Amino acid sequence: MNRSNFLLCGIIGSFALSTFLLVxxxxxxxxxxxxxxxxxxxxITDIYPxxxxxxxxxxxxxYVSEGCMYCHSQQIRDEQNGADIDRGWGVxxxxxxDYLFDSPPLLGSSRIGPDLANVGSATWRNEPTDEDAxxxxxxxxxxxxxxxxxxxxxxVKESNMPSYRYLFDKRPISGQRSVDALDVPVEDGWEIxxxxxxxxxxxxxxxxxxxxxxxxxxxxxxxxxxK
Amino acid sequence: MTTAFASDPVSTxxxxxxxxxxPASADTNxxxxxxxxxxxxxxxxxxxxxxxxxxxxxxxxxxxxxxxxQLAYPSFLADVPFLSYGRIWPAxxxxxxFGWGSLAGLGVTIWLLARLGRVRVKLPGVLITGAxxxxxxxxxxxxxxxxxxxxxxxxxxxxxxxxxxMMIGYGLIVVWALMLFSFRSQSTPxxxxxxxxxxxxxxxxxxxxxxxxxFLPNVTGVMQGLVAAWASQNFLSVWLTAIGLxxxxxxxxxxxxxxxxxxxLAAYGFWSFILFTGLTGAVRxxxxxxxxxxxTLSIAANILLLVxxxxxxxxxxxxxxxxxxxxxxxxxxxxxxxGAIAFTVASCLSLFxxxxxxxxxxxxxxxxxxxxxxxxxxxxxxxxxxxxxxxxPRLVGCEWLSSTMITIHFWGAAYGGxxxxxxxxxxxxxxxxxxTDPAATVRQIIETSSVYLAGAILGWLLIxxxxxxxxxxxxxxxxxxxxxxxxxxxxxPIGEEAKH
Numbered sequence: 001m002n003r004s005n006f007l008l009c010g011i012i013g014s015f016a017l018s019t020f021l022l023v024x025x026x027x028x029x030x031x032x033x034x035x036x037x038x039x040x041x042x043x044i045t046d047i048y049p050x051x052x053x054x055x056x057x058x059x060x061x062x063y064v065s066e067g068c069m070y071c072h073s074q075q076i077r078d079e080q081n082g083a084d085i086d087r088g089w090g091v092x093x094x095x096x097x098d099y100l101f102d103s104p105p106l107l108g109s110s111r112i113g114p115d116l117a118n119v120g121s122a123t124w125r126n127e128p129t130d131e132d133a134x135x136x137x138x139x140x141x142x143x144x145x146x147x148x149x150x151x152x153x154x155x156v157k158e159s160n161m162p163s164y165r166y167l168f169d170k171r172p173i174s175g176q177r178s179v180d181a182l183d184v185p186v187e188d189g190w191e192i193x194x195x196x197x198x199x200x201x202x203x204x205x206x207x208x209x210x211x212x213x214x215x216x217x218x219x220x221x222x223x224x225x226x227k
Numbered sequence: 228m229t230t231a232f233a234s235d236p237v238s239t240x241x242x243x244x245x246x247x248x249x250p251a252s253a254d255t256n257x258x259x260x261x262x263x264x265x266x267x268x269x270x271x272x273x274x275x276x277x278x279x280x281x282x283x284x285x286x287x288x289x290x291x292x293x294x295x296x297q298l299a300y301p302s303f304l305a306d307v308p309f310l311s312y313g314r315i316w317p318a319x320x321x322x323x324x325f326g327w328g329s330l331a332g333l334g335v336t337i338w339l340l341a342r343l344g345r346v347r348v349k350l351p352g353v354l355i356t357g358a359x360x361x362x363x364x365x366x367x368x369x370x371x372x373x374x375x376x377x378x379x380x381x382x383x384x385x386x387x388x389x390x391x392x393m394m395i396g397y398g399l400i401v402v403w404a405l406m407l408f409s410f411r412s413q414s415t416p417x418x419x420x421x422x423x424x425x426x427x428x429x430x431x432x433x434x435x436x437x438x439x440x441x442f443l444p445n446v447t448g449v450m451q452g453l454v455a456a457w458a459s460q461n462f463l464s465v466w467l468t469a470i471g472l473x474x475x476x477x478x479x480x481x482x483x484x485x486x487x488x489x490x491x492l493a494a495y496g497f498w499s500f501i502l503f504t505g506l507t508g509a510v511r512x513x514x515x516x517x518x519x520x521x522x523t524l525s526i527a528a529n530i531l532l533l534v535x536x537x538x539x540x541x542x543x544x545x546x547x548x549x550x551x552x553x554x555x556x557x558x559x560x561x562x563x564x565x566g567a568i569a570f571t572v573a574s575c576l577s578l579f580x581x582x583x584x585x586x587x588x589x590x591x592x593x594x595x596x597x598x599x600x601x602x603x604x605x606x607x608x609x610x611x612x613x614x615x616x617x618x619x620p621r622l623v624g625c626e627w628l629s630s631t632m633i634t635i636h637f638w639g640a641a642y643g644g645x646x647x648x649x650x651x652x653x654x655x656x657x658x659x660x661x662x663t664d665p666a667a668t669v670r671q672i673i674e675t676s677s678v679y680l681a682g683a684i685l686g687w688l689l690i691x692x693x694x695x696x697x698x699x700x701x702x703x704x705x706x707x708x709x710x711x712x713x714x715x716x717x718x719x720p721i722g723e724e725a726k727h
């Protein structure tokens with residue numbers, strides 16, 4: 001056989017093998033996946049996950065365009081692969097079904113900041129706040145998230161996260177102070193209000209909750225998972 | 228069509244006898260006048276690819292420096308949306324890979340295919356048009372990323388519209404490059420050519436398939452992530468690595484004036500490379516929400532790649548045997564051999580880090596950036612620098628002006644790049660150990676890396692100095708300001724035995 005034909009066949013063959021094993025077979029395995037639901041006498045209840053719609057979808061787009069995934073992962077690894085669950089970042093490992101409607105999936109490859117897979121879950125929202133911080137909001141709620149986006153170091157003193165001030169408007173107060181205005185020092189007569197992007201982003205963050213029990217994976221603390 | 232790439236008439240009249248075994252030394256068996264004619268035919272496109280690649284490298288250097296400062300000082304440029312870390316970082320990686328890596332790599336590819344195939348480049352305008360399409364697409368893509376328009380898939384951030392323009396350009400280039408291959412007059416391809424053809428053919432399919440996966444029905448969620456991981460691993464480990472090894476297999480024997488130590492070893496290395504490298508992509512999602520068998524397969528492939536690491540390293544080192552003093556004399560060898568050793572280190576490190584017991588610690592940390600940095604910079608870029616030091620004098624007709632400038636470039640690139648890798652590795656290990664400790668708070672985890680951040684900035688500054696000097700030197704060469712042609716510019720004179 002001609003040497004260069006042999007070379008070309010080898011190259012194409014190796015590519016075909018790689019595509020088959022790493023793309024086609026996993027796709028056959030995962031491609032037909034559906035959300036998990038209960039079928040109670042013809043009534044379908046408890047569907048998980050659900051599609052990203054409205055403010056969640058819009059906030060997701062902001063998350064992507066600001067590149068949040070270069071510092072924050074959204075995947076919980078099991079007990080054999082690190083301390084994610086022991087640390088309380090999630091009650092179970094995340095599996096393919098969790099990301100069913102995520103296009104693109106924001107798995108992240110770097111943890112320059114904490115994992116956000118469950119940042120909207122009850123555990124995370126009730127996390128105690130930083131003792132040394134300038135502000136100590138009682139809960140990690142929407143107000144917390146907005147303030148943190150505007151200036152992370154007012155809430156987490158040694159945070160290495162950049163401020164996203166450009167997602168906020170500084171404007172003169174006309175009449176009544178806006179209900180959205182942030183509780184931060186600003187000159188008299190002015191207020192800091194979140195743009196729609198900031199609100200959407202926070203809406204998306206607070207929607208992130210991958211603690212819903214799934215039949216293919218064991219949750220670490222059944223009493224929490226079964227809430 | 229056959230005339231477009233017809234071999235030189237000299238060879239058809241008086242064919243050089245083809246060796247019975249594969250050619251161990253590359254292209255020494257045809258007359259210098261013909262070699263000069265081949266070089267002249269490749270001059271336009273190769274200079275265009277190198278020059279543009281260097282401009283992208285300069286941009287990447289600035290972006291890389293900014294990201295390293297931002298990691299230490301989060302407020303740095305944070306108020307300018309298009310310069311915030313989340314946008315600068317992907318702009319940096321894409322500029323480095325698709326701007327510098329691809330263009331400079333393709334420049335080396337075209338020159339090597341012409342030289343080794345003993346074939347002149349006809350209609351070089353096609354190659355230049357291809358490079359223009361590629362760069363228009365890339366420019367739109369980078370502007371898009373800085374403006375917040377990205378696919379959101381790591382390693383494949385360039386929006387699909389821009390990627391299509393790039394693929395059109397790549398199509399023109401790859402067709403022309405494969406023409407050089409098929410109209411070659413050396414019937415038995417040299418080992419470098421194997422790697423180059425593999426790189427040329429692998430990249431477009433994997434890149435196009437990963438973009439197509441975004442739109443194909445039923446490819447949702449983690450599948451898109453897996454395809455993106457696979458494609459970006461292919462870009463690094465198949466495309467960049469193959470071109471780097473092709474250049475090393477050409478330059479080292481050439482400059483030390485000895486044949487490749489063993490052609491059989493080279494063949495084993497190549498086939499294990501091509502067979503296993505394409506299966507390693509899933510380690511990027513190790514421990515993640517993908518089927519466990521895919522990750523196991525990738526780890527196994529990484530271990531089997533040991534065959535390639537050992538054979539390639541042995542072969543290159545044994546080719547150099549007795550000629551190590553050449554790293555003190557020849558700039559080409561100093562850069563290329565540094566790159567070849569970095570290849571071995573990078574491959575061993577990737578193998579080590581892919582093992583589950585290691586991955587569980589270093590995953591999600593700067594350790595992984597160190598691996599990437601080693602492959603793109605300390606291995607690939609250093610070999611390409613070596614290649615440019617070798618090729619450019621043959622294209623412009625004069626030798627490099629100053630060996631001091633080459634020395635500064637080498638120290639900047641070698642020490643700066645090395646420092647960066649070491650700092651990222653240590654920082655990654657520290658963060659990794661903190662991540663495995665459930666009692667460590669987020670603040671403690673973040674603090675583990677803070678002591679290393681200054682080192683990363685220093686590394687980038689050294690790299691930047693090296694690149695500035697190299698850029699200036701390159702410009703002088705384009706202006707034909709250099710030493711008169713004939714003898715290569717060396718760090719120090721050498722004895723008679725190893726002149727090339």
